[in-house]
Each structure stands twice: as structure tokens, then as C-alpha cells.
Amino acid sequence: xxxxMSRPMEVFREVPMNPVIDEIKSDMEFTIRQKKVRLVVPDxxxxxxxxxxxxxxxxxxxxGNAIKFNDKPDPVVEIAFQNGENNSYxxxxxxxxxxxxxxxxxxxxxxxxxxxxxxxxxxxxxxxxIVRKIIELHHxxxxxxxxxxxxxxxxxxxxAVETPHAER
Numbered sequence: 001x002x003x004x005m006s007r008p009m010e011v012f013r014e015v016p017m018n019p020v021i022d023e024i025k026s027d028m029e030f031t032i033r034q035k036k037v038r039l040v041v042p043d044x045x046x047x048x049x050x051x052x053x054x055x056x057x058x059x060x061x062x063x064g065n066a067i068k069f070n071d072k073p074d075p076v077v078e079i080a081f082q083n084g085e086n087n088s089y090x091x092x093x094x095x096x097x098x099x100x101x102x103x104x105x106x107x108x109x110x111x112x113x114x115x116x117x118x119x120x121x122x123x124x125x126x127x128x129x130i131v132r133k134i135i136e137l138h139h140x141x142x143x144x145x146x147x148x149x150x151x152x153x154x155x156x157x158x159x160a161v162e163t164p165h166a167e168r
């Protein structure tokens with residue numbers, strides 16, 4: 001997956017984010033219900049300029065991790081956004097899960113790096129490396145803020161859809 005994304009960019013276009021998140025919610029419906037996750041999503045997310053398939057992979061990984069690394073009886077995953085700098089949006093995916101120690105903030109984005117034994121949490125350790133690669137292909141940034149036992153917030157910037165400039 002990661003090597004395929006290193007090839008020249010596929011089609012980038014206007015991508016409304018609500019249908020992207022709705023599809024992910026539908027795909028993950030069983031897990032969301034089984035774990036009693038409260039997934040909070042604004043009614044009107046913006047459209048971004050990007051590759052729809054890659055954006056689905058990106059948010060599926062972030063939401064999936066927020067659910068997977070949560071041992072609370074009442075897991076919460078909240079997606080939010082605000083206007084960013086330079087014609088971009090700043091998205092966040094916040095959870096109330098197990099959290100990440102500050103010393104591992106960068107390590108989690110390295111392929112096959114795991115902070116937990118495979119017996120504790122399934123996965124290959126590739127998800128956040130893929131997320132970072134997608135963000136790079138979209139000329140954005142990603143970082144995490146976290147508190148052990150209280151949860152993590154992943155922040156990411158994605159390009160807004162450019163509006164034509166008025167003729168002068």
C-alpha cells in the first residue's frame with residue numbers, strides 16, 4: 001500500500017468529507033455498535049482537494065485506531081475541523097483512549113513500529129505510516145497530542161478546494 005502511494009498522484013479533485021466519513025461509519029458499523037462507540041461528526045464537514053480513496057484510507061485508519069486503542073466502557077471518537085492557514089483545513093480526530101507517551105509521538109508514524117505487543121492489540125504497525133504518507137501526498141501535516149490514560153488527538157491539515165479568484 002505504501003509503495004503504491006509513492007507513484008505519481010492519482011486523481012485529485014474536490015472531495016466532500018461528510019460522504020467519506022459516512023462510508024467509513026457504515027463500513028465500521030459492527031465494531032462501532034459492538035464497542036458502544038460514540039462517534040461525533042459535524043453535520044457539515046468541508047470539501048477538501050484530494051484523492052478520495054486515499055482520504056478514506058487516512059480517516060479509516062485514524063478512526064479505527066481511536067476505537068482499537070480504547071479500553072473505556074464509553075469510548076468516544078470526535079472529528080472536528082477549523083479553517084487552517086494557507087487555504088487549508090485543520091482536522092482533528094480525538095479519542096478518550098489509552099493515550100501515547102510523548103517520547104513516542106514521532107515513532108508511531110514509522111512503518112511497522114508498534115508500542116504494544118501483538119497479543120494486546122491487533123495490527124501490523126503500518127497504519128499511521130500510511131496516514132503520514134497520504135498527508136504528505138496532500139501537502140499537509142500531521143501530529144499528535146496525547147495524555148496517558150485520557151486519550152489522543154491527531155491533528156492534520158488538508159488543502160481546501162481553491163475558489164477562483166475574481167478578475168481584476
